[in-house]
Amino acid sequence: MTQDSGTTASATAGPATGRTYWLEHAWLGDRVEPGVTVTVGVRGDGGARGDGRVTAVTPGVPAPPPGAEILRGLTLPGLANAHSHAFHRALRGTVQVGAGTFWTWREVMYSVAERLNPESYHRLARAVYAEMALAGITAVGEFHYLHHAPGGTPYADPNAMGEALVAAAAEAGIRITLLDTAYLSAGFGEPPTAPQRRFSDGTAEAWAERCSLLEEQDHARIGAALHSVRAVPARELATVARWAQERRAPLHVHLSEQTAENEACQEAYGRTPTRLLADHGVLGPRTTGIHSTHLTGQDIALLGDSGTGTCMCPTTERDLADGIGPAAALQRRGSPLSLGSDSHAVIDLLEEARALELNERLRTRTRGHWTANALLRAATADGHAALGWDGAGTIEPGAPADLTTLTLESVRTAGPPPRLGAETAVFAATAADVRHTIVAGRHVVRDGAHTLVPDVPHALARAVEALRP
Ligand SMILES: [Zn+2]
Numbered sequence: 001m002t003q004d005s006g007t008t009a010s011a012t013a014g015p016a017t018g019r020t021y022w023l024e025h026a027w028l029g030d031r032v033e034p035g036v037t038v039t040v041g042v043r044g045d046g047g048a049r050g051d052g053r054v055t056a057v058t059p060g061v062p063a064p065p066p067g068a069e070i071l072r073g074l075t076l077p078g079l080a081n082a083h084s085h086a087f088h089r090a091l092r093g094t095v096q097v098g099a100g101t102f103w104t105w106r107e108v109m110y111s112v113a114e115r116l117n118p119e120s121y122h123r124l125a126r127a128v129y130a131e132m133a134l135a136g137i138t139a140v141g142e143f144h145y146l147h148h149a150p151g152g153t154p155y156a157d158p159n160a161m162g163e164a165l166v167a168a169a170a171e172a173g174i175r176i177t178l179l180d181t182a183y184l185s186a187g188f189g190e191p192p193t194a195p196q197r198r199f200s201d202g203t204a205e206a207w208a209e210r211c212s213l214l215e216e217q218d219h220a221r222i223g224a225a226l227h228s229v230r231a232v233p234a235r236e237l238a239t240v241a242r243w244a245q246e247r248r249a250p251l252h253v254h255l256s257e258q259t260a261e262n263e264a265c266q267e268a269y270g271r272t273p274t275r276l277l278a279d280h281g282v283l284g285p286r287t288t289g290i291h292s293t294h295l296t297g298q299d300i301a302l303l304g305d306s307g308t309g310t311c312m313c314p315t316t317e318r319d320l321a322d323g324i325g326p327a328a329a330l331q332r333r334g335s336p337l338s339l340g341s342d343s344h345a346v347i348d349l350l351e352e353a354r355a356l357e358l359n360e361r362l363r364t365r366t367r368g369h370w371t372a373n374a375l376l377r378a379a380t381a382d383g384h385a386a387l388g389w390d391g392a393g394t395i396e397p398g399a400p401a402d403l404t405t406l407t408l409e410s411v412r413t414a415g416p417p418p419r420l421g422a423e424t425a426v427f428a429a430t431a432a433d434v435r436h437t438i439v440a441g442r443h444v445v446r447d448g449a450h451t452l453v454p455d456v457p458h459a460l461a462r463a464v465e466a467l468r469p
Helices: 086-091 102-116 118-134 160-170 196-197 204-210 236-248 259-270 273-279 297-305 313-317 329-335 349-364 372-379 381-386 419-428 456-466
Strands: 019-028 032-040 054-058 069-077 079-084 137-144 175-182 222-224 250-253 289-293 307-314 338-339 403-406 434-439 442-446
Touching: 019 403, 019 419, 032 419, 054 434, 069 419, 069 434, 079 118, 079 204, 079 338, 086 102, 086 118, 086 456, 102 196, 118 137, 118 160, 118 434, 118 442, 118 456, 137 160, 137 250, 137 381, 160 175, 160 222, 175 204, 196 372, 204 236, 222 236, 236 250, 250 273, 250 338, 259 273, 273 289, 297 329, 297 372, 307 329, 307 381, 313 349, 329 349, 329 381, 338 349, 338 372, 338 381, 338 403, 349 372, 349 456, 372 381, 372 419, 419 434
Parallel strands: 019 069, 079 137, 137 175, 175 222, 222 250, 250 289, 289 307, 307 338
Antiparallel strands: 019 032, 032 054, 069 403, 403 434, 434 442
């Protein structure tokens, strides 16, 4: 952790030591404080380590100091969207017509995947990430498997698609962890189907070779992903796990989202997907299982005891009729929780946090499985940790200056006392209540408007229309 103690002592107020924000109310991880100044290092202040990072946090400041930028409302650390497939945004609305299952939905999703190229993907992702910034999201985990041209031919630049996503995040002003995904088979022992050919590098070795060419940037981390146990043969799992371990990079995997996958895994390997991952060295504190919906008690113990994280995507899980995963039991056993908007049926991390608790209430017919503070930690600090942004997602000296401010004066949020800001944020606010989004000390969203992408709805409409058949 880089902690700029040299600048902390002097940086209590005033712009001389960097930029100062005055937060009318701030959520500090376990409580809401009124009147907090946050000072952010700028270039030349603490060197590169101070740049865009918080250098001091001072509660008990009743009025904005001269020169401070005022953030009215409730300011949270930036939200982390730990699981995204940017191109699924093109399916919004259109997949709500008619009946079906996850597997029929997937056919529609593949038809969009077939039409993307690096240019159209860049345009779409830039708009989607701008939508995320408007929703207060400051870091996204992009689970990326659309690697090659249709049919599977590599582009001249073999990482053209991944680089398009990294560039899109920069232009939308948010951080990205590109979770470059190994996707090698259609099912257990089956080669990729026609639409899946562009996902596949052939072998995990070839996947690793291509991934190793990707470069990290200030706003971009490179991580790894295994699409699922059906898409990566067991003999290839360790290669991907080793690649991530050597780089201390995050490793994500779709886990037991569907009972059909569990059954096929039992048939192929005589064990559950979780057990299979454990046996091939995939589990551990830098690994995150996505969905983890249909688990056995033993699976929960394996995940919790190894410190493997769990990313729940409740709005997608309910949209796809997946089921309700055992998030509470996983966390009790030691698995840190994060949240993702996954298929982008909606992009609203507050709704994801709320849904986690409300799903559990419906399932158990009791209330209060998580506090609002615990749900916000999943949406902030633990989400960032799952994406390899250690120390982010808190308002503390040394943390990246990533902030999200919600209005407490909308029709949804007016009324409750500000000290119940966390409860209001989780159980009443929506993405529409985000007024400011700040990334590395820069306003990406100001007063509800994106500062880099001028008309986000228009950008989304154009990018989605371009993909219609
Ligand atoms: Zn997913």
